[in-house]
Amino acid sequence: MRTYRQEFVVETATRRAFVNITSQVVKCLEESGIQEGLLLCNSMHITSSVFINDDETGLHYDFEKWLERLAPQKPYEQYRHNGIENNADAHLKRQIMGREVVIAVTKGRLDFGTWEQIFYGEFDGQRKKRILVKIIGE
């Protein structure tokens, strides 16, 4: 059995953003040399997500609008957590979009359907955030 660990950093210019991280994850997988196994990719922060969906700008706009409807940023006073910080909405949005993805590794590649792409969903950005990749297999 072999294992591999790597982390990389994303820093978004805006408070919220969706960043396609598929190529970084593929690079980790290639570096690992693992042919068959499972790959975990997760945000190391609790105000952001790693998820799999479509790389389409219109859809990302829809996600942003939808998440703001389900868990609005403002007014800040609607959340008790905001006595300390102003990012309660980010903790909520991250629950809908998820923390992590687990991906099958087959013949040295991400075992994906046609349209699957990996995204980092940032809900409280404008600072360095870490993303973890862990692979186990052989």
Next chain:
Amino acid sequence: MRTYRQEFVVETATRRAFVNITSQVVKCLEESGIQEGLLLCNSMHITSSVFINDDETGLHYDFEKWLERLAPQKPYEQYRHNGIENNADAHLKRQIMGREVVIAVTKGRLDFGTWEQIFYGEFDGQRKKRILVKIIGE
């Protein structure tokens, strides 16, 4: 270490449906011969989900009604993604229900609580969709 990979196809008669896929996943596990490990089951499409919940018709009706309230299919024009397609709501619904499940394999069986059952949640069906099962262990 051993690994196993299989995919199977679901085609629903309606745009949205919940399909119990537990028996197909169990069949994969038995075929793999793996006794101890982890099993990943995910949709290979970005408008559908694999999730674990109750096999109860009333609850599935509640899921359908609830998801339509949180992310309605129509009017199509409310979503920018629908300039290209008409399935933006399906991409959103899938985020709530999730892409994948990871299940413990113990003594050659799915290590489940009493009521856990695996479902494929289709939100843009009426065509062939692929589901992946990957198992690693020994």
Next chain:
Amino acid sequence: MRTYRQEFVVETATRRAFVNITSQVVKCLEESGIQEGLLLCNSMHITSSVFINDDETGLHYDFEKWLERLAPQKPYEQYRHNGIENNADAHLKRQIMGREVVIAVTKGRLDFGTWEQIFYGEFDGQRKKRILVKIIGE
């Protein structure tokens, strides 16, 4: 390859509660002796969640209020599932918060960011509920 399995029980005094289970999971990991691998932690019930977020009382109050807004407990009659039971809302809430977490194990420790903590989210409690920990690695 080594595998480890353990379950433990949580019983909450209220119908809904968030319980920090990080120390129980760490104890499992230490007991396993596994240094590198993946750890799965999931609820064995379909009306509760295991998720990773912040250990902050204000935020937990926000989660409770938010989940009640998205999937209210009452009126019971709004859900068909409640012909049989009265916990349909718990099945819905669990979908937002998720069933499971998969965590990287590195150098014998949970490979976590600064603020990551593991929670059991109970949505239909006041009875014994089981949580599963499965670890594979070496």
